[in-house]
Amino acid sequence: MQEEATMAAYGTSSPTSDDVPTDETSRLIASNKVEGTSVYNLQGEHLGEVYNFMVDKYSGKVAYAVMSFGGFLGIGESYHPLPWEALNYDSSMGGFVVDVDRSDLEGAPRYGRDEDPWASDRDYGRTVHSYYDYPYE
């Protein structure tokens, strides 16, 4: 994908860094290209793909990326939300890199295909942020 060559700092918390391109050509990515992008850990192991992501309707900000793991860990297809801040795009990998081990994922918040904790649990976002040690705003 054209975008991938210029996404090295994707997801970092320093949007004003000198490394960040200022033109939209390299700043923007289409929603349907984020979906399906591979996710790796720091060791380069393929963990899964981005299934979808959650957008705050009022601020217009992306809050969570939801990864899908098909059968991985022996738990069947499941969805693991991660705080958006936890994802960094690595153009050399062609995907997102997260500082999360497989063992971390085993105890992480997750849900099945027919579950929607975003609708049923008011504190779900807080739970996700807390699990990955990111501040909840």
Place this chain on the structure above:
Amino acid sequence: MQEEATMAAYGTSSPTSDDVPTDETSRLIASNKVEGTSVYNLQGEHLGEVYNFMVDKYSGKVAYAVMSFGGFLGIGESYHPLPWEALNYDSSMGGFVVDVDRSDLEGAPRYGRDEDPWASDRDYGRTVHSYYDYPYE
């Protein structure tokens, strides 16, 4: 959709308004639910659907919604980007409402299935904002 009942103020520029729910249950929407949502004008005419949307990789903010019009206006399938600020969610309509007439769309920035002006034109976002009279940041 569960979300729709609580999305009355979607897209407004006053995220701290009293009308805005503070719990994530009603603030968050999944990316794949935005895609495919109907778009209407102020007269309630169905203009098209949200095809996808463009996310700023560094700020994590949604910048543009891209509407698709299949054959409408006699121009075949085409994609019309709109500044995200132009969209308001109307729960009674079950879709987004934009203050855009069909005649406005005829001269609006648009592209075909095989075109990618986001990659080829550095000023494309500025062009879109300018056409719809929204300030470009």
